Amino acid sequence: MNSLTKREIILDNYSNPFNKVAEEVPGYIKENSRNESCIDNIDLYIDIKDNIIKDIKFSGEACAISTASTSIMIKNLIGKSIEEALNYMTEFDNMLEEKEYNSDIVGEAKVFDETYKQINRRTCVILPYKGIKRALKEYLTKNN
Amino acid sequence: MNREDFPILKSNPNLIYFDNGATTLKPKCMIDRTKEYYELYSANAHRGDYGISLKVDMAFEGVRESTAKFINAEKNEIIFTSGSTESLNLIAFGYFKNRLNSNDEILISYAEHASNVLPWFRIQSEIGCKVNFIPLDNSEHITLENVKKSITENTKVISLAHITNVIGDIRPIKEIVEYAHSKNILVVVDGAQSVPHIKTDVKDLDIDFLAFSAHKMMGPTGVGVLYGKYNLLKGMVPLMYGGGMNERFDSPECVELKDVPTRFEAGTPNIAGVIGFGAVLDYINSIGIDNIYKHEVELKDYMIEKLKEISHVNIISNSDSGIVTFNVEGIFPQDVAVYLDKYNICVRAGNHCAKILKNETKVNNTVRASLYMYNTKEEIDKFVDLLRDKDKIIREMI
Ligand SMILES: Cc1ncc(COP(=O)(O)O)c(C=O)c1O
Numbered sequence: 001m002n003s004l005t006k007r008e009i010i011l012d013n014y015s016n017p018f019n020k021v022a023e024e025v026p027g028y029i030k031e032n033s034r035n036e037s038c039i040d041n042i043d044l045y046i047d048i049k050d051n052i053i054k055d056i057k058f059s060g061e062a063c064a065i066s067t068a069s070t071s072i073m074i075k076n077l078i079g080k081s082i083e084e085a086l087n088y089m090t091e092f093d094n095m096l097e098e099k100e101y102n103s104d105i106v107g108e109a110k111v112f113d114e115t116y117k118q119i120n121r122r123t124c125v126i127l128p129y130k131g132i133k134r135a136l137k138e139y140l141t142k143n144n
Numbered sequence: 145m146n147r148e149d150f151p152i153l154k155s156n157p158n159l160i161y162f163d164n165g166a167t168t169l170k171p172k173c174m175i176d177r178t179k180e181y182y183e184l185y186s187a188n189a190h191r192g193d194y195g196i197s198l199k200v201d202m203a204f205e206g207v208r209e210s211t212a213k214f215i216n217a218e219k220n221e222i223i224f225t226s227g228s229t230e231s232l233n234l235i236a237f238g239y240f241k242n243r244l245n246s247n248d249e250i251l252i253s254y255a256e257h258a259s260n261v262l263p264w265f266r267i268q269s270e271i272g273c274k275v276n277f278i279p280l281d282n283s284e285h286i287t288l289e290n291v292k293k294s295i296t297e298n299t300k301v302i303s304l305a306h307i308t309n310v311i312g313d314i315r316p317i318k319e320i321v322e323y324a325h326s327k328n329i330l331v332v333v334d335g336a337q338s339v340p341h342i343k344t345d346v347k348d349l350d351i352d353f354l355a356f357s358a359h360k361m362m363g364p365t366g367v368g369v370l371y372g373k374y375n376l377l378k379g380m381v382p383l384m385y386g387g388g389m390n391e392r393f394d395s396p397e398c399v400e401l402k403d404v405p406t407r408f409e410a411g412t413p414n415i416a417g418v419i420g421f422g423a424v425l426d427y428i429n430s431i432g433i434d435n436i437y438k439h440e441v442e443l444k445d446y447m448i449e450k451l452k453e454i455s456h457v458n459i460i461s462n463s464d465s466g467i468v469t470f471n472v473e474g475i476f477p478q479d480v481a482v483y484l485d486k487y488n489i490c491v492r493a494g495n496h497c498a499k500i501l502k503n504e505t506k507v508n509n510t511v512r513a514s515l516y517m518y519n520t521k522e523e524i525d526k527f528v529d530l531l532r533d534k535d536k537i538i539r540e541m542i
Binding site for chain 2: 007010011014038039040061062063064065067068115120121
């Protein structure tokens with residue numbers, strides 16, 4: 001994928017973010033994620049049944065990179081079991097850390113492999129992942 | 145003005161620095177004066193049994209004198225701190241906390257910086273008094289009328305920025321103080337954004353306490369000033385105890401403190417910083433603070449006039465100071481800042497430490513350009529030109 005395509009995908013996810021809502025979603029697990037060093041601030045709403053992530057939505061204010069990263073993450077996680085989700089995040093982290101990674105599993109989130117090299121945008125890329133990891137961990141401790 | 149005095153503008157000729165509300169660039173004279181201390185007489189202060197230590201004392205106390213002159217105070221009314229934040233904390237916890245009781249009220253506004261909000265919140269939770277807010281008018285300004293309306297018989301202190309760091313309006317401090325004093329209310333002024341830009345005469349304004357930071361007026365980081373009327377400082381309790389602030393001590397019952405202001409400066413002070421601060425006071429005096437202010441307002445008016453030509457730019461505040469806040473329609477402020485940074489333009493995106501202001505303005509985050517004496521119209525032209533094409537911003541912001 002060349003950088004122009006990556007940029008287009010990021011912009012597209014920013015302009016038309018997947019599952020972005022204006023209000024709190026009742027019945028879903030709510031998890032806030034924000035960055036100390038900037039003003040990004042999102043709420044994730046997660047619906048998990050029988051260890052499967054049925055749905056995720058989000059609301060809040062965030063920059064283009066954070067918004068696009070959240071949108072892509074949500075698309076990649078819906079339908080996955082918790083185990084598959086954790087595995088996806090491990091592969092995603094591997095990509096960010098420039099280790100070997102499974103590009104089929106990372107999917108569209110590959111668009112961030114270069115963004116991450118700009119130090120001031122790292123926290124933007126991982127913003128939604130911080131929140132979802134916390135939420136999944138909490139779910140696992142409660143339900144297993 | 146005087147761009148050649150700033151080494152950073154020489155080593156970085158394309159830098160356009162519009163984040164002067166956060167901190168300012170440093171002139172060579174300040175850097176040299178600090179370096180001189182480290183290279184030529186780097187002894188401790190107040191230990192004066194030998195030549196270079198005496199020289200330190202003279203330099204350090206000389207800056208106290210210059211600071212006093214700069215704001216028209218007396219020398220023993222100037223306490224050196226680490227910054228406005230420490231000064232405001234010392235005022236709140238060293239003076240007011242010991243005098244307020246649970247019925248008393250503190251008046252601030254929604255446009256204050258965190259450093260002029262959180263100490264008061266803390267005092268409220270410790271002793272049960274109440275922090276109240278003076279309503280802002282339609283343009284987010286404080287009017288004397290609204291101050292009068294907010295005062296009750298329990299109001300004991302009003303604490304306000306002279307110029308706010310988000311809106312940039314200049315508050316009618318003199319009128320507020322006059323009215324407050326007629327009701328036996330003391331007034332604390334947060335001068336972090338005003339002392340560097342406008343003439344501040346504490347006697348004329350009759351303010352009771354004033355806080356400001358050296359680094360926002362081209363001075364070093366880690367130096368601040370607390371001004372208080374001498375009789376009030378006499379009644380203030382130090383928050384830090386140790387060397388340099390005591391006369392003698394034998395037992396807990398028998399501790400004698402030094403006089404005001406030294407008793408508030410425990411430990412080895414930021415000697416190099418204070419000495420460097422002295423250089424910028426001389427520097428500002430040589431240029432004239434009124435000339436600096438005039439230049440800033442001229443630039444600000446120019447920037448506003450140009451920004452108004454762009455339909456997708458919403459100007460949030462047009463003030464009497466060098467602060468302009470705006471948003472580009474549909475673009476997150478941080479993305480605007482990241483885009484401008486690609487062209488070496490430094491602006492700030494966010495809520496500017498005034499997190500409760502959104503309760504009033506409904507605008508959560510903004511882009512802020514804050515100007516100072518070394519900024520130019522050419523810089524503003526470049527900045528404005530980069531904002532004209534919204535598609536370009538969107539293309540380049542990631
Ligand atoms: C209005 C205002 N008050 C207080 C402060 C705090 O100053 P410092 O960080 O130097 O202590 C600032 C700095 O941003 C400010 O703008």
